Amino acid sequence: MASTTAKLPVWADVVLLPLINVALAFLVSGLLIAALGQDPFEATWILVRGAFGYEESLGYTFYYTTNFIFTGLAVAVAFHAMLFNIGGEGQAYIGGLGVGLACLALDQSLPFILLLPICIVGAALFGAAWAFIPAYLQAKRGSHIVITTIMFNFIAASVMVYLLANVLIKPGQMSPESREFASNAWLPFMHEALAWFGIEVARSPLNLSLVWALICCVGVWALIWHTRWGYEIRSVGSNVDAAVYAGIAPARIIIIAMCLSGGLAGFVGINEIIGVQHRLLLDFSAGYGFTGIAVSLMGRNHPVGIVLASLLFGALYQGGAELSFENPAFTPDLVVVIQGLVVLFSGALSYMLRPTLERLFQRFAAPALVEA
Numbered sequence: 001m002a003s004t005t006a007k008l009p010v011w012a013d014v015v016l017l018p019l020i021n022v023a024l025a026f027l028v029s030g031l032l033i034a035a036l037g038q039d040p041f042e043a044t045w046i047l048v049r050g051a052f053g054y055e056e057s058l059g060y061t062f063y064y065t066t067n068f069i070f071t072g073l074a075v076a077v078a079f080h081a082m083l084f085n086i087g088g089e090g091q092a093y094i095g096g097l098g099v100g101l102a103c104l105a106l107d108q109s110l111p112f113i114l115l116l117p118i119c120i121v122g123a124a125l126f127g128a129a130w131a132f133i134p135a136y137l138q139a140k141r142g143s144h145i146v147i148t149t150i151m152f153n154f155i156a157a158s159v160m161v162y163l164l165a166n167v168l169i170k171p172g173q174m175s176p177e178s179r180e181f182a183s184n185a186w187l188p189f190m191h192e193a194l195a196w197f198g199i200e201v202a203r204s205p206l207n208l209s210l211v212w213a214l215i216c217c218v219g220v221w222a223l224i225w226h227t228r229w230g231y232e233i234r235s236v237g238s239n240v241d242a243a244v245y246a247g248i249a250p251a252r253i254i255i256i257a258m259c260l261s262g263g264l265a266g267f268v269g270i271n272e273i274i275g276v277q278h279r280l281l282l283d284f285s286a287g288y289g290f291t292g293i294a295v296s297l298m299g300r301n302h303p304v305g306i307v308l309a310s311l312l313f314g315a316l317y318q319g320g321a322e323l324s325f326e327n328p329a330f331t332p333d334l335v336v337v338i339q340g341l342v343v344l345f346s347g348a349l350s351y352m353l354r355p356t357l358e359r360l361f362q363r364f365a366a367p368a369l370v371e372a
Contacts, residue, residue: 007358007361008354008357008358008361009361012357012361013300013354014300014302014305016357017351017353017354017357018298018299018300018305018309018346020353020357021298021345021346021352021353022312022342022345022346024345024353025341025342025344025345025346026044026342028341028345029337029338029341029342030043030044032337032338032341033330036329036334037329038327038329038330042327043323043327043330046319046322046323046326046327047315047316047319047320047322047323048315048319049319049322050318050319050320050321050322050323050326051314051315051316051318051319051322052315054202055201055202055204056202056203056204057318057319057322058204059190059191059201059202059203059204059205059206060204060205060206060318060321061311061314061315061317061318061319062190062206062210062311062314063204063205063206063207063210063271063276063314064313064314064317064318065210065307065310065311065313065314066206066209066210066213066271066310067092067268067271067272067288068288068291068292068295068306068309068310068313068314069213069214069216069217069295069306069307069310070092070213070216070264070265070267070268070271070288070292071088071092071264071265071268071288071289071291071292071295072292072295072296072299072306072309072310073216073217073220073264073296073303073306074088074091074261074262074263074264074265074289074292075088075261075292075293075295075296075297075301076220076296076299076301076302076303076306077220077223077224077233077257077260077261077264078145078257078258078260078261079237079296079301080224080230080233080234080237080257080301081233081234081236081237081253081254081257081258082236082237082238083135083138083145083237083254083257083258083261084145084146085131085145085149085258085261085262086145086146086149086150086153086290086293087130087131087134087148087149087150087152087153087262087265087289088261088265088288088289088290088292088293089153089156089285089287089288089289089290090130090149090152090153090154090155090156090157090289091127091130091131091152091156091261091262091265091266091289092127092265092266092268092269092285092288092289093153093156093157093160093284093285093289094126094127094129094130094156094159094160094266095122095123095124095126095127095130095262095263095265095266095267095268095269096123096266096268096269096272096273096280096284096285097126097159097160097163097269097280098119098122098123098124098125098126098127098266098269099119099122099123099126099269099270099273099274099280100168100178100269100273100279100280101122101280102115102118102119102122103115103119103181103182103185103273103274103280104168104178104179104181104280106118106185107181107182107184107185108182110184111184112184112185112186115184115185116187116274119185119269119270119273119274120212120267120270123263123266123267123268123269123270124263124264124266124267125263125266126266126269127262127263127264127265127266127267127269128259128260128262128263128266129262130152130156130262130266131149131258131259131261131262131263131265132255132258132259132262133148133152134148134149134152134258135254135255135257135258135259136255138254138258139250139251139252139254139255140251145258153289160282161176161282164176164177164178164280164281164282168280175281176281176282177279177280177281177282178279178280178281179279180278180279181274181278181279185274185278186274186275186278187207187208187209187270187274187275188207188208189203189204189205189206189207189208189275190204190206190207190208190210191203191204191206193208205275205276207271207275207276208275209267209270209271209275210271212267212270213267213271214307216264216267217303217304217306217307218303220264220303221302221303221304223260229256232248232253233253233256233257235248236248236250236253236254236257265289265292268284268285268288268289269284272284272285291313291343294309294313294342294343294346295309295310295313296309297346298312298346309346312342313339313342316338316339316342317339320335320336320338320339321335323335
């Protein structure tokens, strides 16, 4: 007999609930815009057109999307072990340091085909190493992962400031950044890669790191749901006592999950350092690590959902920039408020309407299931 308990079906939890949350965020944003004397429908049109209306805007949208995929996957892997990794920002920052050091050391001597895998490994190792210390403190000393990862974000920022101001800065310049890498260390832009096949598109920062981000999505899906490590991660996240009874060491899994999470966050450096900036500089992580938390929550910690949520936030970043450019009344601060409302409803309040939906489903759908 079918159960009549108030439980949402998978499609409602994964698709319907996030869509309702996003709609509520835009509704509140529209009321805010109307209160400021502006037309919310015009603002929405400018935002959508700025994100998807022409080739260059699409390139920028997917460029932002790439970073959000990396940080969203990082949060998701840790969360499957019931670890709330708030340190994606610092791990992305230090991962970029690993990429930059590899390029500064080897760009004069190695071809791109050999340098690229070294940069990928460097990003993963440096990001994982930065996540290892909070993981060890949680696993062996009981320090709360949220507190330690937040602290390590600030430590990472301080380390980068010191290195770029005193060690890695290009001689003879005031700006705290390294020298430009040799061209053989540049990841091809997407418009350049498509031109190889005779496809002409507008120039944008979008580069081939998007392909690596999608490969990482497939890898995370295979890891979490089709490997022994993934089973152990999910077991520890679901019930630590049951995992111990099954012979799983929670401390080892905490360290593994956090190192994988840090490595994924470190891949932001691939997109930013060798994909766009072509030098090591300050603040390239630009808040991607924090937004990745909302991306993961909205995507229900699944790679497919994370890709869709990343696309939404990429559109908000690019469309918001277009909105503030087109209409001076929409200052950058107001655009940040709109983005923050989406983060609020999709992240912190993501389950606010779940009890209501469960009652509606029980009232209308459960009787039909019983009859069937």
